[in-house]
Amino acid sequence: MLDVQNGSAAEPAVPRAGSGSSGPAGENGENSPAGVPAGAGSAAPAAPVLPYALLAGVFGLLYFLYSWVQYERFRSPSWDLGIFEQAVRAYAELRAPIVDIKGPGFLILGDHFSPVTALLAPLYWVWSSPLALLFAQAALFAASAAVVGRTAQQVLGSRALGIALTVAYGLSWGLQEAVKSDFHEIAFAVPLLALTCRALLLGRWTAAVAWALPLVLVKEDMGLTVAMVGAVLFVKGQKRLGAAVAGFGVAAFALTVLVLIPAASRVGQYDYWAKIEKGGDGAEVSFLDSVLGAFQHGEKWEMVLFVLGVAGFLCLRSPLTLLILPTLAWRFLSHDANHWGLFWHYNAILMPVVFLALVDAVRAVRSSPRPWLAAYGRVAIPVVTAIAAVHALDMPLRELTRPATYTVDARTLDARRAVAAVPAGTSVETNVTLMAHLTADHTVYWVGGAPGVSPDYLALDLSSGWSQPVADPVGLAAQLHPEARYEVAVQAGQFVVLKRQ
DSSP, rough: OOOOTTTTTTTOOOOOOTTTOOOOOOTOTTOOOOOOOOOOOOOOOOOOOOOHHHHHHHHHHHHHHHHHHHHHHTTTOSHHHHHHHHHHHHHHSSOOOOOOOSSSTGGGGGGOGGGGGGGHHHHHHHHSSHHHHHHHHHHHHHHHHHHHHHHHHHHHHHHHHHHHHHHHHHTTHHHHHHHHTOTHHHHHHHHHHHHHHHHHTOOOOHHHHHHHHGGGTOTTTHHHHHHHHHHHHHHTTTTTHHHHHHHHHHHHHHHHIIIHHHHHHSSOOOGHHHHHHHHHHHHHHHHOHHTTTTOOOOOHHHHHHHHHHHTTTGGGSSSGGGGGHHHHHHHOOOOOOOTTTSSSSTGHHHHHHHHHHHHHHHHTTTTOOOOHHHHHHHHHHHHHHHHHHHHEEEEEOOOOOOGGGGGGOOHHHHHHHHHHHHHOOOEEEEEHHHHHHTTTTTTTETTTTTTOOOEEEEETTTTOOOOOOOOOOHHHHHHOOOTOEEEEEEEEETTEEEEOO
């Protein structure tokens, strides 16, 4: 998903080192080219595509290799890959996106509003596997790296800085943790946000809007991020356009969470308000108490520290940083500890924003009257790249350098035996470990999440981290489905398959 104008002779003018920030022509520079402040120097040449495409290819390969190894070794960290596989399979078969993992006949659009995943249906026609989703995510993340790096060269006029920032971004902890977390719909938001920020930096206001608006189809909260794109346009002097985009974003968010999701939901409401309205113990909490208590957990501030620190904190000099506020806001308000920290996929959409905000800030501080700030601007990108490289030594991709990562151990062989024991086309109730390996050719339910249904099989990881350890699988089957009787068909290590008699 590289910029549609890659390689065009019509690249906008870019200020040389020493020029000011790239504000809009607006009211103070009516005669300046779009995106170039009045008095800026001559234009830098357009940045080539090839070096960044090659780097993106390397990162895409690394991301997918990690995902593939994790999948093949049955180390999926959650049920999300199985959920998205069921949804995309339904789209590919031209059906409503029913996700039985969330409950028999569950319409996923009543949970999160992510119709953008339907775009993966053509890929699924060619490659009917959860690995297709992991491949698509790796490609989308890698494409965003090319956008970030090429934009850095074009704005700053230095290929070395562009290449360095591509490396720092590709190794960033936010992307690596998202890769580790398997597939999520935010994979589409990452390149869209990179392209939106690129257009804002280059003064391409129409392009910025065109890349931002589809974000409302990625996930319901993205409407507020689109509203912030409008705020940035307003700050840059595009007041009418900015106000219109902000209004659209707020309206899209309200329409999605108040009308569309409740209409598709069995309970007629947006379930995730509970993340704000209920505390960790399940007790009701007022919105005011949620706001007042939002800043009391150290994990949340650690998250902010790392998000801004990955861009050397200089990103705070750019209005683009406004785009991270909606995501940080709902995560601060949430009482779910999974939303607070450095793990899972939630930080991936922040990475293109803070890295391109860094580019904007480096350009701005070149003409700063404060010598220390101008000096920091000159070294900020090399410093950020060095820190990213060191930090990567303790991040997921490091696993690819260890021979043990590729070893097929006894647990993996046992899991394969369990999957092979469930005939294709049957229904099966399972927990996280085996789930994504069964969704491609079975009707799959979450263990304990299919009341009133008697699946043909139960396939259980007795030591699953997301379920209580199971000491008596036959007893558990009788508890879950008293109307049926199950017997052990296969037991392989910590995995057991039970068949309905």
